[in-house]
């Protein structure tokens with residue numbers, strides 16, 4: 001048996017002396033250098049006692065060493081679990097308690113705090129990797145003898161676990177197999193016509209499916225290269241466009257680039273493809289982008305559990321406000337959210353998806369997994385949408401109250417639970433309202449005890465120690481009562497309406 005994903009990524013068909021990872025400063029790694037580093041990390045994982053199916057959790061800043069580590073895990077047959085760098089120690093404790101990794105890799109600055117959490121969770125090793133690519137794990141890789149083979153893994157073996165929050169606020173680990181990742185990478189390469197000539201501007205984080213799998217895997221399987229940037233800086237992106245061909249971004253990238261005076265047809269002349277996803281791109285942004293640059297942004301739709309599901313066409317009309325067609329081998333249907341009955345074209349309902357891209361289930365949650373799949377194998381996405389008469393998929397809303405701020409999912413329940421736990425709080429409701437920069441901004445609405453002297457500043461200060469920055473409300477309002485319907489349910493739509501102009505420029 002071979003190692004499905006590793007074989008695909010390292011396939012000998014591409015020029016090994018070509019620079020595949022440009023660091024943005026004139027230096028970079030060739031394919032040869034990248035895969036030598038990958039093989040060293042694979043050897044390090046083995047030497048630390050990690051065997052096929054064991055987990056490595058990583059909460060590290062974006063660096064090329066992190067890329068090599070994740071690919072090294074694939075080579076060693078180890079399941080890797082990247083964690084958002086914004087998570088607090090308390091949040092990481094939950095993830096390592098659930099994933100039970102043998103190794104936790106963290107930023108050197110967090111080592112002391114996380115070692116205590118790791119010991120409690122029974123993690124055998126804690127090693128470090130910093131934003132500069134240095135740390136105890138990188139030193140072990142320097143000294144290691146590269147692994148010359150790959151640990152055998154089949155198409156259905158798990159390559160990665162990515163956590164996605166549940167609507168109840170409890171995070172679930174989506175188990176992604178070697179073939180989930182491999183098949184989606186090959187599909188996207190063909191659909192978006194990536195070749196060895198492509199140079200992708202990579203400015204997304206790499207603990208999320210978008211920057212990690214959609215971007216990196218598509219580049220590696222097509223023999224393309226990427227300019228690997230630590231973060232999104234619109235001026236820098238603009239200055240690098242003459243040496244690049246493509247950009248993958250969240251809608252915020254495009255709204256921020258539109259604020260750059262230098263964004264013109266000339267500035268984007270060398271680029272062939274701008275892709276957007278992870279949150280809805282406003283039709284207005286699409287139109288403005290086309291007017292300024294002559295390029296139609298290609299919007300696609302996916303999620304952690306399913307990789308990419310749909311895409312606007314490469315050739316053919318890219319329609320603003322739609323997420324395009326189901327990708328080859330992916331089936332999408334729309335059903336009645338209550339009964340599960342199939343709906344006609346143009347009818348709005350629950351989007352369900354089936355295909356080689358769809359994950360293998362939630363880590364150690366068989367009941368949750370069973371409840372989110374239909375008996376014929378379709379996954380219930382939680383997104384509401386429709387398929388129009390031309391076959392384009394539209395997303396009209398998300399599973400009720402999910403907030404997407406800056407491309408990241410924020411589950412109101414999780415924020416409400418933190419607020420409600422504060423002394424003096426009676427109850428709270430958290431909603432997302434339109435925000436010009438982040439898509440949506442988180443807003444907390446809180447009812448206090450009569451004698452409480454809590455205020456907005458005190459609540460925000462408390463949340464800054466318990467929640468990742470992207471989940472923290474931008475504003476908190478103290479009210480007498482929450483609006484409720486006759487069934488006693490809080491009417492969040494009314495709250496959203498009340499605060500809808502809050503962040504208007």
Ligand code: AMP
Pocket residue numbers: 164209276277278279280281299300301302303304305323381383395398408409
């Ligand atoms: P995540 O698991 O973090 O990738 O989030 C997945 C969710 O993001 C999906 O279930 C959708 O609700 C949303 N999403 C992703 N892409 C789009 C898009 N192009 N338009 C609207 N919503 C999107």
